[in-house]
Amino acid sequence: MKKLKTAAMLLITAGLTVIAMGCASAPKAAGDSGKADWSANLLTNGDFEAGQDPWTPWIDTGWGGAGEVTWDNGVATLRIDEMGEQPWAVAMHYKKVLFEKGERYRVKFDMKSDMNRIVRFSIGNGLAPADPPYLNYQDIEIGTEWKTYEFEFVMKFRTNKFGRLDFNCAYNPGMFLPEGSPWRDEAKLKATGGATVYIDNVILQKWGTGSEAK
Ligand SMILES: [Ca+2]
Numbered sequence: 001m002k003k004l005k006t007a008a009m010l011l012i013t014a015g016l017t018v019i020a021m022g023c024a025s026a027p028k029a030a031g032d033s034g035k036a037d038w039s040a041n042l043l044t045n046g047d048f049e050a051g052q053d054p055w056t057p058w059i060d061t062g063w064g065g066a067g068e069v070t071w072d073n074g075v076a077t078l079r080i081d082e083m084g085e086q087p088w089a090v091a092m093h094y095k096k097v098l099f100e101k102g103e104r105y106r107v108k109f110d111m112k113s114d115m116n117r118i119v120r121f122s123i124g125n126g127l128a129p130a131d132p133p134y135l136n137y138q139d140i141e142i143g144t145e146w147k148t149y150e151f152e153f154v155m156k157f158r159t160n161k162f163g164r165l166d167f168n169c170a171y172n173p174g175m176f177l178p179e180g181s182p183w184r185d186e187a188k189l190k191a192t193g194g195a196t197v198y199i200d201n202v203i204l205q206k207w208g209t210g211s212e213a214k
Contacts, residue, residue: 038106038205043094045166046109046202049074058091065089065170067194076199078169083194087120087168095126097204099134099155099163104207107135107165108150110200111142117195118142118172121149125157127166134163139176142197165204169197 044054048071055076057069064084069092070077080090099105107123119140123132135153174181 004048021077029076030131036208039208040205042097042206043202046204047074047077047201048200054094054096056093056095058093060084060086060089060091060128060170063089063170066145067170074200077166078167078197078199080170080195080197083171085171087170087172089165089170091096091142091169092155092167092199093126096161096163097123097163097165098159098161099123099157100206101155101157104152104154105135106150106152106205107203108148110146111198112144112146113142113195113197114144116141116143117197118174119197120166120168120172120176121151122166123153123161123169124166125166131200138177139172139174141177141181146200148201165202167197167199175213184208 010059031182045051048055052071055071059065059067059069063088064082065080065088066082066084067078067080067090069090070079076092078090083089105123109121113119117134119142121135121138121140122133123135125131134155134157135151138149138151140149
């Protein structure tokens, strides 16, 4: 339990680091009429209450992945039968998101699993996955209880309407875990085996004049 708490603290510290980096470029002034705030959710059906659309599953048999992604009962459920050899061997994507250069974004989601494990979250260019990610690869420790994870970043690359959110939930050697994470050495063990990963309430927001969302 102590270990879990430490890992959680590290995760929080890492999250704050990301936020701190985001704050390095000052938020844009909102003008006289409105106060700057986070926008409404830029994603459609981020709470999965409408089932799958427009989310897409990715089972990469070429990398040894096997399993199924389902969207019953308002929760995205990734069942991993074979973890394969890459994090994306069992994954879920949201495609065609507009990211504008210089704008600040915040993403939040809830996750849990039926065993403690590491999953990788990233945001990048859907057309050229080898390009640098917009939000650096995030290896996240998830446990059996729902927890909210939050990241913030400034879009440093050319405006792109084909941005993509990736939840890569299969094999994960933990190479993007925060420095000093107690999970780092044993991540390979912790991230192996079959498991089911649950995701809900995915919210992507842009900093600006919005006032709807908190
Ligand atoms: Ca839901």
